Amino acid sequence: TVAVVLFTADLRLHDHPPLRAALASADEVVPLFVRDTGIDAAGFGAPNRRAFLADCLRDLGAGLRERGGRLVIRSGDVVAEVCRVVSETGAGDIHLAAGVSAYARRREERLRRALDSGGARLHVHDGVVTAVAAGAVTPAGSDHFAVFTPYFRRWSAERVRDAFGAPRAVPVPDGPGSEEVPVRAGVPGVSAGLAEGGETQARKRLTAWRLHGLTAYEDRHDDLPGDATSRLSPHLHFGTLSAVELIQRARAAGGAGADAFVRQLCWREFHHQVLAARPAAARLDYRTRHDHWRSEADAADEIEAWRQGRTGYPVVDAAMRQLRHEGWMHNRGRLLTAGFLTKTLYVDWRIGARHFLELLVDGDVANNQLNWQWMAGTGTDSRPNRVLNPVLQAKRYDPDGDYVRRWVPELAALAGPAVHEPWKLRGAERARFEYPAPVVELADGLARFKRARGLD
Numbered sequence: 001t002v003a004v005v006l007f008t009a010d011l012r013l014h015d016h017p018p019l020r021a022a023l024a025s026a027d028e029v030v031p032l033f034v035r036d037t038g039i040d041a042a043g044f045g046a047p048n049r050r051a052f053l054a055d056c057l058r059d060l061g062a063g064l065r066e067r068g069g070r071l072v073i074r075s076g077d078v079v080a081e082v083c084r085v086v087s088e089t090g091a092g093d094i095h096l097a098a099g100v101s102a103y104a105r106r107r108e109e110r111l112r113r114a115l116d117s118g119g120a121r122l123h124v125h126d127g128v129v130t131a132v133a134a135g136a137v138t139p140a141g142s143d144h145f146a147v148f149t150p151y152f153r154r155w156s157a158e159r160v161r162d163a164f165g166a167p168r169a170v171p172v173p174d175g176p177g178s179e180e181v182p183v184r185a186g187v188p189g190v191s192a193g194l195a196e197g198g199e200t201q202a203r204k205r206l207t208a209w210r211l212h213g214l215t216a217y218e219d220r221h222d223d224l225p226g227d228a229t230s231r232l233s234p235h236l237h238f239g240t241l242s243a244v245e246l247i248q249r250a251r252a253a254g255g256a257g258a259d260a261f262v263r264q265l266c267w268r269e270f271h272h273q274v275l276a277a278r279p280a281a282a283r284l285d286y287r288t289r290h291d292h293w294r295s296e297a298d299a300a301d302e303i304e305a306w307r308q309g310r311t312g313y314p315v316v317d318a319a320m321r322q323l324r325h326e327g328w329m330h331n332r333g334r335l336l337t338a339g340f341l342t343k344t345l346y347v348d349w350r351i352g353a354r355h356f357l358e359l360l361v362d363g364d365v366a367n368n369q370l371n372w373q374w375m376a377g378t379g380t381d382s383r384p385n386r387v388l389n390p391v392l393q394a395k396r397y398d399p400d401g402d403y404v405r406r407w408v409p410e411l412a413a414l415a416g417p418a419v420h421e422p423w424k425l426r427g428a429e430r431a432r433f434e435y436p437a438p439v440v441e442l443a444d445g446l447a448r449f450k451r452a453r454g455l456d
């Protein structure tokens with residue numbers, strides 16, 4: 001008998017329930033990845049993620065070859081390709097990780113319908129993309145949690161299955177042909193400092209993180225220049241690491257750092273369960289504040305300055321340039337650049353979210369759109385009108401200015417925290433630095449926001 005495992009956001013061999021179930025019930029397994037034209041058509045095929053994906057597929061293919069198997073790669077409509085592989089191999093069972101986005105849900109439904117009519121069975125596995133299935137815990141009277149803290153409490157009490165290792169052998173039938181594995185070098189427009197993808201890299205980073213990062217996480221997660229977070233987000237996005245394994249390992253390590261890290265992983269699960277229940281929140285305000293946001297046409301120059309890292313606020317610009325250079329940004333940077341765009345410039349959060357999705361290697365519908373909504377005050381934040389002051393944020397999280405000097409070389413000659421306020425320099429001295437004046441005064445931005453939200 002033959003089973004198909006359709007890999008999606010779970011590009012790994014360790015702790016992979018669909019692969020394990022397929023190997024337990026069939027003689028041979030087809031590990032299939034479909035380069036789904038629907039994902040590119042929906043605008044999700046940004047260069048950094050395509051390049052990282054190429055690394056992931058190469059590594060997954062190598063891991064399967066070490067186990068006597070191979071990866072089958074196809075391009076096209078995912079449902080049509082799965083059906084084709086089923087008819088080529090006579091497979092009776094198809095295994096797939098449950099997804100939360102509207103796209104993933106539709107894919108599941110379409111697959112179920114198409115396979116049912118051919119007599120094959122679809123098995124959708126929970127506990128693969130998230131540790132606790134979206135919708136598994138709900139508050140009284142609602143289909144999802146809209147507030148993080150009570151969700152965290154319930155989520156923490158859920159039993160999470162034990163993580164397990166990679167299979168020893170993966171026997172793959174002869175026959176189903178595969179395309180060449182895509183290569184990163186073939187993708188144009190990739191960020192120069194993009195990290196390498198793949199399960200091998202993910203496991204190396206996990207080991208280094210457990211040895212050198214986890215214990216200090218609680219104290220250091222907001223240290224912008226220290227860069228002391230795990231940087232595991234791209235691996236969680238592509239599933240080269242399992243959330244279950246991370247949670248289990250952190251819980252086993254114990255301590256304040258591990259607790260804080262698990263809490264952060266829970267934020268990911270929280271946003272996933274919100275999106276699963278409210279798929280439209282990827283596009284529409286989760287909670288309306290009756291905003292009349294400034295659009296691309298209303299604020300073209302300011303939006304472009306923000307995108308290019310030339311707002312005149314050094315910490316905002318540093319973070320935006322990190323995003324462009326690495327395809328990744330520190331969480332504190334994401335918070336303050338998103339806050340700056342939506343509140344200080346009062347620009348529609350969708351414009352910022354789109355820019356992030358064009359560059360972020362971990363760009364994720366659930367985490368990106370819902371964090372943007374959180375910062376814009378249209379999401380699940382219980383203090384929707386809070387405004388982060390970028391200068392105070394900079395002094396607090398980059399006290400000596402090292403993060404700014406790393407990413408804004410025009411200001412590198414300014415020592416210490418003075419780098420956060422170049423406008424305070426005297427005329428001639430200031431003219432030495434080819435760095436723009438602020439696009440807006442913070443007080444003006446704040447006043448506009450307060451008026452817009454009816455707070456004055």
Ligand code: FAD
Nearest residue numbers: 229230231232233264268331334338362363364367368371
């Ligand atoms: P760590 O601090 O090491 O945290 C460990 C893991 O916990 C992360 O890898 C991530 O999976 C999860 N996590 C941490 N914070 C959050 C959070 N606030 N929400 C959801 N999950 C979290 N994260 C993405 O994975 N993809 C995105 O597209 C994304 N867009 C964002 C947009 C904005 C405006 C903001 C404010 C945050 C966004 N985040 C996103 C969340 C967070 O910034 C990143 O997950 C984190 O910076 C990744 O770095 P890390 O792996 O070193 O995190």
